[in-house]
Amino acid sequence: MGSPISWDSRFARRATRITSSTIRELLKMAQQPGMITFSGGLPAPELFPAEAMAEASARILREKANQALQYSTTEGYPALREWVAAQLPNTQPDQVLLVSGSQQGLDLLGKIFIDAGSAVAVESPTYMGALSAFNPYEPEYLTVAMDEEGMVPEALEAVLKQGPRFVYALPTFQNPSGRLMSLERRQKLVELAGEYGVPIVEDDAYAELYYGGQKLPTLYSLDQQMRGGGEGNVVYLSTFSKTLAPGLRVAYAVGPRPVIHKLVQAKQGADLHTGSLNQMLVYEMVKYGLQEQLSKIRETYAARRDVMLEAMTQHLPKGVSWNQPKGGMFIWMQLPQGADAVSLFKKALEQKVAFVPGQPFHADGSGQNTLRLSFSNADPELIREGIRRLGRAAEEELELVK
Amino acid sequence: MGSPISWDSRFARRATRITSSTIRELLKMAQQPGMITFSGGLPAPELFPAEAMAEASARILREKANQALQYSTTEGYPALREWVAAQLPNTQPDQVLLVSGSQQGLDLLGKIFIDAGSAVAVESPTYMGALSAFNPYEPEYLTVAMDEEGMVPEALEAVLKQGPRFVYALPTFQNPSGRLMSLERRQKLVELAGEYGVPIVEDDAYAELYYGGQKLPTLYSLDQQMRGGGEGNVVYLSTFSKTLAPGLRVAYAVGPRPVIHKLVQAKQGADLHTGSLNQMLVYEMVKYGLQEQLSKIRETYAARRDVMLEAMTQHLPKGVSWNQPKGGMFIWMQLPQGADAVSLFKKALEQKVAFVPGQPFHADGSGQNTLRLSFSNADPELIREGIRRLGRAAEEELELVK
Numbered sequence: 065m066g067s068p069i070s071w072d073s074r075f076a077r078r079a080t081r082i083t084s085s086t087i088r089e090l091l092k093m094a095q096q097p098g099m100i101t102f103s104g105g106l107p108a109p110e111l112f113p114a115e116a117m118a119e120a121s122a123r124i125l126r127e128k129a130n131q132a133l134q135y136s137t138t139e140g141y142p143a144l145r146e147w148v149a150a151q152l153p154n155t156q157p158d159q160v161l162l163v164s165g166s167q168q169g170l171d172l173l174g175k176i177f178i179d180a181g182s183a184v185a186v187e188s189p190t191y192m193g194a195l196s197a198f199n200p201y202e203p204e205y206l207t208v209a210m211d212e213e214g215m216v217p218e219a220l221e222a223v224l225k226q227g228p229r230f231v232y233a234l235p236t237f238q239n240p241s242g243r244l245m246s247l248e249r250r251q252k253l254v255e256l257a258g259e260y261g262v263p264i265v266e267d268d269a270y271a272e273l274y275y276g277g278q279k280l281p282t283l284y285s286l287d288q289q290m291r292g293g294g295e296g297n298v299v300y301l302s303t304f305s306k307t308l309a310p311g312l313r314v315a316y317a318v319g320p321r322p323v324i325h326k327l328v329q330a331k332q333g334a335d336l337h338t339g340s341l342n343q344m345l346v347y348e349m350v351k352y353g354l355q356e357q358l359s360k361i362r363e364t365y366a367a368r369r370d371v372m373l374e375a376m377t378q379h380l381p382k383g384v385s386w387n388q389p390k391g392g393m394f395i396w397m398q399l400p401q402g403a404d405a406v407s408l409f410k411k412a413l414e415q416k417v418a419f420v421p422g423q424p425f426h427a428d429g430s431g432q433n434t435l436r437l438s439f440s441n442a443d444p445e446l447i448r449e450g451i452r453r454l455g456r457a458a459e460e461e462l463e464l465v466k
Numbered sequence: 467m468g469s470p471i472s473w474d475s476r477f478a479r480r481a482t483r484i485t486s487s488t489i490r491e492l493l494k495m496a497q498q499p500g501m502i503t504f505s506g507g508l509p510a511p512e513l514f515p516a517e518a519m520a521e522a523s524a525r526i527l528r529e530k531a532n533q534a535l536q537y538s539t540t541e542g543y544p545a546l547r548e549w550v551a552a553q554l555p556n557t558q559p560d561q562v563l564l565v566s567g568s569q570q571g572l573d574l575l576g577k578i579f580i581d582a583g584s585a586v587a588v589e590s591p592t593y594m595g596a597l598s599a600f601n602p603y604e605p606e607y608l609t610v611a612m613d614e615e616g617m618v619p620e621a622l623e624a625v626l627k628q629g630p631r632f633v634y635a636l637p638t639f640q641n642p643s644g645r646l647m648s649l650e651r652r653q654k655l656v657e658l659a660g661e662y663g664v665p666i667v668e669d670d671a672y673a674e675l676y677y678g679g680q681k682l683p684t685l686y687s688l689d690q691q692m693r694g695g696g697e698g699n700v701v702y703l704s705t706f707s708k709t710l711a712p713g714l715r716v717a718y719a720v721g722p723r724p725v726i727h728k729l730v731q732a733k734q735g736a737d738l739h740t741g742s743l744n745q746m747l748v749y750e751m752v753k754y755g756l757q758e759q760l761s762k763i764r765e766t767y768a769a770r771r772d773v774m775l776e777a778m779t780q781h782l783p784k785g786v787s788w789n790q791p792k793g794g795m796f797i798w799m800q801l802p803q804g805a806d807a808v809s810l811f812k813k814a815l816e817q818k819v820a821f822v823p824g825q826p827f828h829a830d831g832s833g834q835n836t837l838r839l840s841f842s843n844a845d846p847e848l849i850r851e852g853i854r855r856l857g858r859a860a861e862e863e864l865e866l867v868k
Contacts, residue, residue, distance in 0.1 A: 069699060071724035074631065074665065076581045076603070082731045106537055114531030121743075122524040129516030133711035135508055164566055164715075168737040175602055179478045196735035200577055201478070229476065263476065297471060309535035311742030313566075322473035329484045333598035335570040339741050340713030341523075 078180075081199040085192065085424045090409060094418035100450035101418040102372075105239060105393055106441040111360055112309050113353055120348040124341065132341040138332045140316075141343035147350060148316050152300070153285045154293070161324050163331065164338045166269055166315040169301045170197035172330045173265055176323075177229045178203045185223045185231035187215055189396075189425035189434065191239045191267065194232055203229070205427035212387060214245030217252045224260040230299075231262055235283060237270035237392025240425045240436040244390050247280055254286045257297060263323075264298045269315075272307050272358055274391035275366035284318070295320035304346050306393070307358060312342045365393065365440050371447045372439040379455030381462050386437075393440040396422075399433040399458075400465060408435070408461040415453040480582075483601040487594065487826045492811060496820035502852035503820040504774075507641060507795055508843040513762055514711050515755055522750040526743065534743040540734045542718075543745035549752060550718050554702070555687045556695070561720055563729050566740045568671055568705045568717040572599035574732045575667055575701065578725075579631045580605045587625045587633035589617055591798075591827035591836065593641045593669065596634055605631070607829035614789060616647030619654045626662040632701075633664055637685055639672035639794025642827045642838040646792050649682055656688045659699060665725075666700045671717075674709050674760055676793035677768035686720070697722035706748050708795070709760060714744045767795065767842050773849045774841040781857030783864050788839075795842040798824075801835040801860075802867060810837070810863040817855040 072079075094101055124132050139145065140162025149157045163169045170193070178184060178201035186194070188207035195205075206228055209219040214235060224231070233253065235245035245253070257264045266283040281289075284300040291297075296319075303315035317327055331337070349357075372395060376386060386397040397419075399405060405421035412418060422434030439447060474481075496503055526534050541547065542564025551559045565571045572595070580586060580603035588596070590609035597607075608630055611621040616637060626633070635655065637647035647655070659666045668685040683691075686702040693699075698721075705717035719729055733739070751759075774797060778788060788799040799821075801807060807823035814820060824836030844852060 069663075069665075069697075069722065069724075071722065071728070075578050075728060076584070076631075078581070079578045079728055079732075082578065082728060082735065084731055084734070104537070109532040109536050112531050112535045114527050114535065117531070117535070118524040118527035121527060122520040125516050125520035125523060129514050129519070130511040131713075133514045133516065133519070133713040134511050135506070135707075135712045164737045164741075167735070171736045176477050176481045176484065179480070182478070193735070193738070200732065200735060229478075261471075263471075295471075305537075310537045311533075311535040313737065313739070313741045320471065320473065322471075326473070326477060326481055326484060329486055330602065332486070333484065333569070333595070333602060334573045334736070335566045335715065336595070337715070339566075339715045339744055342741055342744065 078200045078202055081202060087421055087424045090406070091418070091420070093413055096416070099416050099418055100442060100446050100453065102437040102439065102442065102450060103418045103420045104441060105438055107306060107310060108364060108440055111364060113349060113357055116353055117309070117345060117349065121341065121345050124344050124348065128344065132344050134340060136337050136340045138328050138337045140338060141340065141347060144343050144347040147347060148318065152318055154288055155318060159295070159318055159321060159324055161317045161327050161331065162338050162343055163315050163317055164335060165305060165313045166267060166301050166303045167193055167197060168334070169315060169317045170194050172327050172334065173299065174198040174201045175330050176326045183226055183228040185228040185262070186427050187233060187238070188428060189240050189422060189431055190232065190427060191234055192424045194267065195427055207426070207428045210241070210243065212243055214243060214249040215253060217249065217256070220253065221256055224256055224262050228262055230265050231257055232265045232267065233283065234267045236268055236280065237273060237389060239269070239392070240394055240420070240422065241396040242387060242389030242392050242394040243396070244280065250280065250283055250286055254283055254290055258287070258290065266298055266300045268300060268302045269306055270392040271302060273361065273365060273393065275362055275369065277390050299323055304350070307354065307361065308346060308349050312346060314338060314342050314346045368439045368442070368444060368447060369395070371444040372437065372451060375448045375451035379452050381455065381459045383462055384458055393438050395437045395439060397435050397437060400462065401433060402465040403433050403461055405433060405435040408457055411457040411460050412454055415457045417450045417453040417457070419454070480602045480604055483604060489823055489826045492808070493820070493822070495815055498818070501818050501820055502844060502848050502855065504839040504841065504844065504852060505820045505822045506843060507840055509708060509712060510766060510842055513766060515751060515759055518755055519747060519751065523743065523747050526746050526750065530746065534746050536742065538739050538742045540730050540739045542740060543742065543749060546745050546749040549749060550720065554720055556690055557720060561697070561723060561726055563719045563726050563733065564740050564745055565717050565719055565733065566737060567707060567712070567715045568669060568703050569595055569599060570736070571703045571717060571719040572596050574729050574736065576600040576603045577732050578728045585628055585630040587630040587664070588829050589635060589640065590830060591642055591824060591833055592634065592829060593636055594826045596669065597829055609828070609830045612643070612645065614645055616645060616651040617655060619651065619658070622655065623658055626658055626664050630664055632667050633659055634667045634669065635685065636669045638670055638682065639675060639791060641671070641794070642796055642822070642824065643798040644789060644791030644794050644796040645798070646682065652682065652685055652688055656685055656692055660689070660692065668700050668702045670702060670704045671708055672794040673704060675763065675767060675795065677764055677771065679792050701725055706752070709756065709763065710748060710751050714748060716740060716744050716748045770841040770844070770846060770849060771797070773846040774839065774853060777850045777853035781854050783857065783861045785864055786860055795840050797839045797841060799837050799839060802864065803835060804867045805835050805863055807835060807837040810859055813859040813862050814856055817859045819852045819855040819859070821856070
């Protein structure tokens, strides 16, 4: 009985779509001393409200341990459901489900909506983690071309005509592109999706991270306006990971009651409920310290974005282009056609700087000449030095494609 | 656009298997003032080490906030992986995956092993939550008859011959039956599963809750012994929910590296990782206070079990039978054939006492005359009064079947 078991032959068919991207493997190479990394979408840890959380967690565990440490309902901590509902237009607490990070929201949505072979519409590029969440349910992706204003309406309509199970959109400071969908495009998306009867999943993790400019209405709120009431066509996801702390794994899904009800049932089978202490801690924090926390984050990240953009202008060679995001954590960069971001990545590692090559954000396998830079997690001095290094690597790479 | 959307027609096929059991709906009726409830498998909250956790969480958030609040690896907190590995024979930390409750371990195992129509072997009765976890992957269940010593070998072999994807077993103080699989049956199970090439999923949530008697070896360790090394055929699940606190949602899966590797990839898409603070808090607690905590739990639960058994002898009518569990949280009760536990449940509610009818623990829909009583969550005085009330309800119910 000592012979090794061939597990691959025992796994379900979908297991072939449960894989690590080669990029994740590459990124492990970036864990070296002296590396400056713009790769992870990580919040700046020095901004975590650690002391306030230390006090709040101790207080909760002293005063409400029976609730914070016990099993709780799948739907989530009632006070936090109420808080979330109050942030959104025409929303009741029973339309809110607390989830273990937006990633779980995506997994559960995949579970209830995607059959093997179902079409799912995604932006191109889109959030890599959403593809990881949906892939086990074996969808076929329909990709929608974007420009700096978001999905191109003609491309979107062509895709909606093919009847996808839903369209997955990140309209606000998209991961990976940092793009902000314009108001006109938002209206068009909501209108077209309603017309074709295709639900929208709106992933709004970066909503609060705007640096000047006006906040645009969510797809969720626009859909309500257009319908003049009712529960609508949009499932809205957001998170406390970018505003408070990702390590707590608390996020939320909001939407039509039949969808939330089915998500609750799916979550019950998936992990019973999100950590009780975690939800209570988040509630204490949003109730007493969110605005101050947001001000700190916006000020710090805006300054880092500015430093990175300035350094890029100074150090990056001709032929490389990038956008000027109005919020979020990311700058999206294009190499000239023919240049390869993975090849650049390897050169950059030699220079001790890391980023994420853009191809895995593309469900259709395109985007070889794109890459994502995160500006939230390094201080200005390191950003300058890192971009200087990236400039050297980029010059080398561009030599090759001349 | 104001007309309501028919969501049911938009859901995936599997959504029809993502439902709440009628029992869960019934149990909501048990949330009334004055109700004595033996229904939930809830730890006694007065035993939670709340003060120690308050101190530990504050310390972690003051000294290691950058780690406790940040994204972390999918595999889990390294120190806790090491601790878990050290508890198990011949196990390395890279064979350990921290998960968000055993429930998530079950979901991820379903995801990587079950195709629509796959056979899965389960004990009869089995843990209801496992069925909820597996159902979305659309298995067909093969049920294995049990007696007080565990699965009956002949029934087991007949099922293994049908080539299930895995056999799911709760050998130690099973939920719901409280049964302890005998050593001989454990050996037989491991041997037969190896022979037929069927992996075992061992769910061992109650391992530490034994009240006297000797600890029996796990299926995981027996499999290793029989093989004389190698990674084996058993995926082992256990949890900190019953020993420390379920509200933290920290559990673990241990097994052959190819399985753990695939589970890690599946978990990455499902929720990125289990809460960082939660894992660090669990680590502090198991390192410094687990044995004391276990002593308290064992002493308290053993006393409650004894009180419940004594009260049952005193108050329950003839024709009703139950077992004498050597550990865990549950007593398993049988009504005479023809009597119905749901009908008894409704009568019990009138008497202000609740339990869980046994039918939803049966994948084949049998077990109408069975029910589960939990003794962990009520103090002795309430247990006596609750069983007195149950006795009255049972007499009424048995009148009907005479």
